[in-house]
Amino acid sequence: MPQPPPSGPPPVTPEADTDPSAIGRRVRALRAARGISLSALARQAGVGKATLSGLENGTRNPTLETLYAITAHLGVPLTAVLSGPTTGPTVRGAAVSATLLEVFEDSDATYELYRMRVAPGPGQLSPAHQAGVTEHVTVFTGVLRAGPADEPLTAAAGGHLRWTSDVPHVYAAVGDDEVTASLLLRYPRSKEGHLINASRR
């Protein structure tokens, strides 16, 4: 399974460049593609020409606000100038590879939605997560056996599995076909609610 989150060494996304010069090149390319001058874009986006020039040349480490003002005016999402379009770390294990599609948080929990593939073969064992974490899997293709190591569940295409993953758990493809599925990890909000310190100050 993905060992993305929990405590880790550098789980690391090798790619994901925030390399300023790469970002600068993309911004410049986008601007050139639209035939807008640096001066014009700076003026319209409400940033200084010096800022935009430095950004495009990679000699600055822009602020989110600045970068957003520019990309918004280019009509592209911020992600368009951050590493490739294929942003999103893919974590791999012996049998499982998972790509983080989206992170979602609300008042009760944080959710991470992955696209998961399980290769046929011996399967993979993942260590326990912290208490209260639950996993939800919807199988698209193939047959998946997954769940607590001592009591795995099985689902075929269209099926759905759910378990509490605070114990070691397994993923394995049943049969010779690769399994594709969506994986939703739910991390309950840390119970120690000293967030209540909302006392104004």
Place this chain on the structure above:
Amino acid sequence: MPQPPPSGPPPVTPEADTDPSAIGRRVRALRAARGISLSALARQAGVGKATLSGLENGTRNPTLETLYAITAHLGVPLTAVLSGPTTGPTVRGAAVSATLLEVFEDSDATYELYRMRVAPGPGQLSPAHQAGVTEHVTVFTGVLRAGPADEPLTAAAGGHLRWTSDVPHVYAAVGDDEVTASLLLRYPRSKEGHLINASRR
């Protein structure tokens, strides 16, 4: 400070936020999900505690470098803390908005994975799809009533619904909270072949 986008008024993405407080909340949620303290994350990511504290509280406008150092150590892409990696097409109805995250094809069916939001209120009725289409919903937050119009099902956070949507079906949030969920549509490869039989393949 730059005003976001005077141009292309984004009709959608009501919260195309680089809103610093929203980013701060997401970072804090991700950190909490991993059970790491602010001090520890700051130390590991090589940023000052003051920086991380201010970032999480929305009182700072971080540079890319800072934000990347933090998200990298959380094991998530930068996009995870920005409003959305989801630049995909969004479909809207009276109560439901859904963003297409990914499309999968295999020999038996085509799958479309959506992130769905259902606003509180009267709900929404959708017409029947073609024969054999099934819908799978995993609820993240709120309580959802959905399914065939004459026989809807109900699920709360963490719950899962599945039905065959070749009849008119409904979506409605139960209670006053917006529902967020993932929606998987499965379109079986047309057996009735009113298009397919044109040429075998």
Place this chain on the structure above:
DNA sequence: CTCGATCGTTCCGTTTACGGAACAGGAATG
């Protein structure tokens, strides 16, 4: 209770990203 460790916030000096202005080069106009 006292002590020590760690939590998250706030204070503060340093660094740097910011926008405005000044600058050199190029293209179009008279």
Place this chain on the structure above:
DNA sequence: CATTCCTGTTCCGTAAACGGAACGATCGAG
């Protein structure tokens, strides 16, 4: 030719993001 407008870069004072240190609060151990 000079003039004018534009381009993109560089200079510079100001605002603010940065990391380190100090702070009060909280928790666990003795």
